[in-house]
Amino acid sequence: MPHQTDIEKRNRALIAFALLTGAQDSAIASMKLKHVDLIENCVNQDPREVNTKFSKTFNTFFFPVGDEIRKIVAEWVTYLREEKLWGNDDPLFPATRITLGSSKQFAADGLDRKHWSNATPIRTIFRKAFNDAGLPYFNPHSFRNTLAWLGEEICKTPEHFKAWSQNLGHEKVLTTFLSYGGVACQRQGKIIRDLAKPQQIEQPNINEFATMLVRAIKDHLSCT
Known part of the structure; x- marks a missing residue:
């Protein structure tokens, strides 16, 4: 422009x-x-x-x-x-x-x-x-659709998508899922084809799990 x-x-x-x-x-x-x-x-x-x-x-x-x-x-x-x-x-x-x-x-x-x-x-x-x-x-709201779809593609954990959803001003993740349409046909085909391939099993990250556990405990104590 x-x-x-x-x-x-x-x-x-x-x-x-x-x-x-x-x-x-x-x-x-x-x-x-x-x-x-x-x-x-x-x-x-x-x-x-x-x-x-x-x-x-x-x-x-x-x-x-x-x-x-x-x-x-x-x-x-x-x-x-x-x-x-x-x-x-x-x-x-x-x-x-x-x-x-x-x-x-x-x-x-x-x-x-x-x-x-x-x-x-x-x-x-x-x-x-x-x-x-x-x-x-494309109207301004279509940019929110784009961002919702981008989040579905790049967020790797439920916590990631929850933060992404809140960033759009949604209190509930389901609002983001339900308000912005389904998966585009081309993206749908890629996902299904990828799921047909042998999946490599990832080993759990102990440090990441420990960090999340400590955070959860702190959040629980702060609410009691």
Whole structure:
């Protein structure tokens, strides 16, 4: 995506942020700069200020979707803070400023220091980005589908997938399983073919088992 003007920078960072965090478009529209922590690589979705689904409070840590994606978001946050001199309570993705141009018609004129009133402009940005790339339109929520499928593919333990599910804002793992469709046909075929191959039996990792046992005991004691 082009990224010369402020609007182009914002639009490019918006697409990257949606993939990096899987945040709902309504949440993205209401986020402030202070909600992004580039040190801990996470986003604090506080329903007192962020329009989260069902007013949930949770932290989303950046999904492992590539350093380039994170860099685009980090550069955008740094640009707003250091170049534009915006503060914690300013919008992460500000609305477009509309002014009356020389032709006496309203036109986009940079960024306005306020939030969008709803998520409609975000969907418009998505549509234009895909169209300019010669691709069919995929809405912002489709990125959450993508992340759910990615988690199913790379998570190796139930604990891994539980953390992945919580990162999407789901309290129950079944929500992630049931809300984002079945296994794609091509992936289904690969899984079944792989299951037909002789499986190598992995030896249990004693150190890993001991660590999990100690953690479970500590969690139990803290609850009693």
